[in-house]
Amino acid sequence: MRVVSNWISAGLGRCPKCMRTSFRFAAMSCLALMLALTFVDEPVLIMAALVAAIIFVAVWTAHLVTYSGRMAQWTMATERSASHARNLVAGSERRRFLGFFMRALAYSATASIASVAVAQDCRCPPQAPECIFNPCRRERFCMPRGFVACAGCKKSWYCNPGHNCLGDGGDGGRCS
Numbered sequence: 001m002r003v004v005s006n007w008i009s010a011g012l013g014r015c016p017k018c019m020r021t022s023f024r025f026a027a028m029s030c031l032a033l034m035l036a037l038t039f040v041d042e043p044v045l046i047m048a049a050l051v052a053a054i055i056f057v058a059v060w061t062a063h064l065v066t067y068s069g070r071m072a073q074w075t076m077a078t079e080r081s082a083s084h085a086r087n088l089v090a091g092s093e094r095r096r097f098l099g100f101f102m103r104a105l106a107y108s109a110t111a112s113i114a115s116v117a118v119a120q121d122c123r124c125p126p127q128a129p130e131c132i133f134n135p136c137r138r139e140r141f142c143m144p145r146g147f148v149a150c151a152g153c154k155k156s157w158y159c160n161p162g163h164n165c166l167g168d169g170g171d172g173g174r175c176s
Contacts, residue, residue, distance in 0.1 A: 013066030022060040068104035
């Protein structure tokens with residue numbers, strides 16, 4: 001069970017393509033549920049559509065929450081290491097974390113929804129077939145399969161599989 005948990009945690013919220021795909025499935029399953037509620041009289045089909053919608057929305061939400069948690073933790077750690085030994089009370093730390101978390105959640109939700117329409121527009125070479133859209137810079141870039149896309153406001157880059165993006169690209173784009 002621990003292996004499965006680690007495997008899910010290692011991939012959840014790290015892959016923009018997976019986040020876009022999970023949003024697509026969530027949107028389509030919600031649409032299917034609305035159509036089933038409108039046009040179908042069979043309770044089994046309506047229940048199946050409801051279960052599918054719940055599962056796909058949960059997967060998309062898990063991607064967003066995991067990504068937001070990682071970004072908030074990284075931001076807090078970066079601020080702590082950059083600050084000059086400020087003494088913060090535990091309540092303010094939690095409030096700041098929640099603020100960072102909510103901003104990252106809003107960004108990741110917006111990025112995964114908006115990039116569904118625009119990320120498929122680029123033509124990528126076979127050695128870098130994954131098309132990634134950076135909503136902050138409004139640009140698309142290509143990367144190899146399995147790598148982790150990093151979309152900062154100052155730069156777009158990618159990291160090796162299993163690594164995290166650090167910073168916003170202003171320092172050249174770093175990976176953990």
